[in-house]
Amino acid sequence: VSGTAMRASQEDFENAMNQVKLLKKDPGNEVKLKLYALYKQATEGPCSIPKPGVFDLTNKAKWDAWNVLGNLPKETARQNYVDLVSSLTSSSKSSSQAKPGADRERQGYENLVVTSEDGITKIMLNRPIKKNAISTQMYHEIMLALKTASKDDSTITVLTGNGDYYCSGNDLTNFTDIPAGGVEEKAKNSALMLRDFVGCFIDFPKPLIAVVNGPAVGIGVTTLGLFDVVYASDKATFHTPFGHLGLSPEGCSSYTFPKIMGPAKAAEMLIFGKKLTAREACAQGLVTEVFPDSIFQKEVWTRLKAYSKLPPNAMRVSKQVIRNTEKEKLHAVNAEECRVLRERWMSDECINAAMNFLSRRAKL
Numbered sequence: 001v002s003g004t005a006m007r008a009s010q011e012d013f014e015n016a017m018n019q020v021k022l023l024k025k026d027p028g029n030e031v032k033l034k035l036y037a038l039y040k041q042a043t044e045g046p047c048s049i050p051k052p053g054v055f056d057l058t059n060k061a062k063w064d065a066w067n068v069l070g071n072l073p074k075e076t077a078r079q080n081y082v083d084l085v086s087s088l089t090s091s092s093k094s095s096s097q098a099k100p101g102a103d104r105e106r107q108g109y110e111n112l113v114v115t116s117e118d119g120i121t122k123i124m125l126n127r128p129i130k131k132n133a134i135s136t137q138m139y140h141e142i143m144l145a146l147k148t149a150s151k152d153d154s155t156i157t158v159l160t161g162n163g164d165y166y167c168s169g170n171d172l173t174n175f176t177d178i179p180a181g182g183v184e185e186k187a188k189n190s191a192l193m194l195r196d197f198v199g200c201f202i203d204f205p206k207p208l209i210a211v212v213n214g215p216a217v218g219i220g221v222t223t224l225g226l227f228d229v230v231y232a233s234d235k236a237t238f239h240t241p242f243g244h245l246g247l248s249p250e251g252c253s254s255y256t257f258p259k260i261m262g263p264a265k266a267a268e269m270l271i272f273g274k275k276l277t278a279r280e281a282c283a284q285g286l287v288t289e290v291f292p293d294s295i296f297q298k299e300v301w302t303r304l305k306a307y308s309k310l311p312p313n314a315m316r317v318s319k320q321v322i323r324n325t326e327k328e329k330l331h332a333v334n335a336e337e338c339r340v341l342r343e344r345w346m347s348d349e350c351i352n353a354a355m356n357f358l359s360r361r362a363k364l
């Protein structure tokens, strides 16, 4: 949110509040939290209400969003609120206008940009201000994009990130949205969603390539074991901080990582959260090739365009021959990892770690 000049009047603020009610598209939880916090700061000043309890996740998230604004002056909060609403209304106007070449760009995703060109479907995580953390909605969008790509006429499919990160893993605010059935129901639903999500990677029928443009965290790393090729910028790092978060491995990494890099190296990553550089990940076999960041995009896309012209059926069949004997095993591993995680998500270790992150007390 740009807080250029502090000039929003009370009238601008009230207009912005009305515009929020008229938004055609739900702006998503994190924007709604930001709007809530700026509104409270603009009208009441710094947060001084008692902090909600650990299990009152929705009110806790609201409190965190407000509290993090600290002593931000009321006028600045009012201006930031007006700026934020104005950015939401202008982006909804531009997305409703027909764009030239829209046949190439699949519309309708909130946090992905999906394009098909030169035989390549590119799925780009597009939430750079949150380092491409995967929200609940994004899990569903990625599943839809993968299912669509599996049936389109492209020959290869690429997953990459917009901005400086490839992906910062699961969005740690996903667990603030607790349904009526409580934490148990949330954990059950999340495990089902995760199982479907990882299942889409296991079953993906065409060559699947990760273009890792920057740091990768958590599920952004573990799923790499299910890609056929992984290209990384030398700015990328690979981090699975499950121990720090009270979690256990997912994305079939409990099986693919020991197979790829050997059990001892896999344990250092998956149990102790050792972060690898791109060159270390390449030496361990998780990454296919590392490129200097300055030439990364050019080199990788030149290569991928050449690969995409190879006979599509031969590529699909070769992938099947390489992967199919493992599929049943991978689905079983996925199911077991999700079963264990369902328990983990309800543990004090995990809840405290997420709360520490949300209250800005912890970072990787």
Ligand SMILES: CCCC/C=C/CC(=O)SCCNC(=O)CCNC(=O)[C@H](O)C(C)(C)COP(=O)(O)OP(=O)(O)OC[C@H]1O[C@@H](n2cnc3c(N)ncnc32)[C@H](O)[C@@H]1OP(=O)(O)O
Pocket (backbone or CB within 6 Å): 129, 130, 131, 133, 134, 168, 169, 170, 171, 172, 173, 174, 190, 191, 193, 194, 217, 218, 219, 220, 241, 242, 245, 247, 250, 357, 362, 363, 364
């Ligand atoms: C339901 C299926 C579940 C599957 C389970 C998967 C397991 C995992 O994926 S575990 C990994 C979870 N990820 C993390 O723990 C990363 C947490 N993020 C960080 O430690 C840091 O943000 C960072 C090291 C990635 C980047 O630090 P940096 O200083 O460069 O930037 P920040 O100012 O921290 O980030 C900018 C902005 O983005 C928000 N953000 C970043 N990552 C996440 C995340 N994973 N979840 C939610 N939000 C995230 C961060 O809070 C900042 O937001 P604000 O600008 O609003 O403060």
